[in-house]
Amino acid sequence: MSVPKLEDVAARAGVSPATVSRYLNKPEVVAKATGERIQAAIVETGYIPNLIAGGLASSKSRLVAVLIPYISNSIFDATIEAMVEELSAGDTNVMLGLTGVDPARTDKLIRAALSRRVDAIITTGEMTAEHQALLRSSRTTVLQIWDFPADPIDIAIGFSHVDLGRDIARFLHTRGYRRPHVITAAGSRAKLRRDGIVSEWAVLGGEGMTEASVPIPSRFGYARGAFADMRRLEERPDVVVCGSDFLAMGLIVEAQAAGLKVPEDLAVMGFGNSSNAGEMRPTITSVDIDGSRIAREAISVIRRRLKGEDVPERRIDVGFRLIARESA
Known part of the structure; x- marks a missing residue:
């Protein structure tokens, strides 16, 4: 085309x-x-208009666009920081765009990046079919990070969120928990993890799982309402699986304020392995995603493409690591 x-x-x-x-x-x-x-x-x-002065610039703009949904309470911090530092050191400028959850805003930022003939677009946000078609026709390097779709727009660097959910379910079952409560953020990746937990819990013969959802990003403050709703359940859970470490920290604070001991009365598990997860008391059991490796893989792909090298890998799996600490 x-x-x-x-x-x-x-x-x-x-x-x-x-x-x-x-x-x-x-x-x-x-x-x-x-x-x-x-x-x-x-x-x-x-x-896509060419906004580079006079349209006479070289095909290498030395500019990379990074499109993420949000910065506040972001689980992408380590990945983005590592990429920006490495790209800047290599004399490449970074254009950061916050897409939120509005497709129109995403569309505007994609077109702005393409019109500046960026060397690559790195994205963590959800893409409509129209956005995918636009990016595929642009011939620009597109890296979907943290995602692992079966058919990437160009190249995906991430991990299976369903497999991660299954590992969480096996961890809970092995540790003897029998009444898990899963709090899912309203995003596609979080829902995939939820699906993995639910399906594997059923395979393991588990029963009594309850669920709730919170908006994205899953903030510390959402824990108060989530904990109150959980207390109204017919049977109290013995472990809560949270969509982020921020939410897990909030749940621990609410549980302790209500006189519960963590993990004796209620275990809590987070996601993202933020620095705070290892500094809380109790320390928080979480899932670690190697953001620095995602950054290294992304930069490697961009540099190979700029050299005209072929990149045959369409899906690069960076895996994940479940870190058991005091809270579960």
Whole structure:
């Protein structure tokens, strides 16, 4: 598939290339109806304007776009910091975009990155079918980190969230827990982990699992409502599996405030292995994802592509590690 050109947009909109150029540079000077036709043609063709000065820049922009849903309470901190540090040391600038959970915002940031002819786009957010099609047609290196889809847009660097959930279920069962309560954040990856826990718990013959959900990102403050809801259950859980270490810390605080001992009365498990997980009292059992390795793999792929080398691996599995501490 050839990359759409300005002339393709002009032909689709029924105007001259010069009119399209004027619209891109100063949309206010183009008649409203004409501008609407041009914008529709841009979307239909998948055309991405070249915002690099004069369009004469080399094919290597020395710019990488990193698109993440959020920074606050982010489990991606270690990965992003490692990538930014390494890329900066290699004389590559990083364009950081916060997508949130709004597809329109994601679309805007993707187009902004492509229009600047970035060397690569690194993303952790969810992509619509339209976004995937746009990125595939761009011929830009696209790295989906923390994800492990069967059919990546380009290359995925992550791990199986379903397998991780299964390991959590086996850990809980082996440790003798019988009434787990799973608090899932409202995101696709968290739901995959939840599915792994639920399916493996059933295979192990476990019963009595209860569930709840919280918005993303799963903040410390959500623990108060989650704990209150859990206390109203017909049978009290003996272990709570949280979607993040931040939520796990909040649950521990709420449990202790209610006079419960952790883990004797209620065990708590987190996710992400944040630095706080090992500093809490009790220390928090969590799942460690090697963010630094994800960063190294991503940078290796980008550098190989810039050298014109083939990268045959479409899915790079970095695995995960369950770390048992005092809380469970």
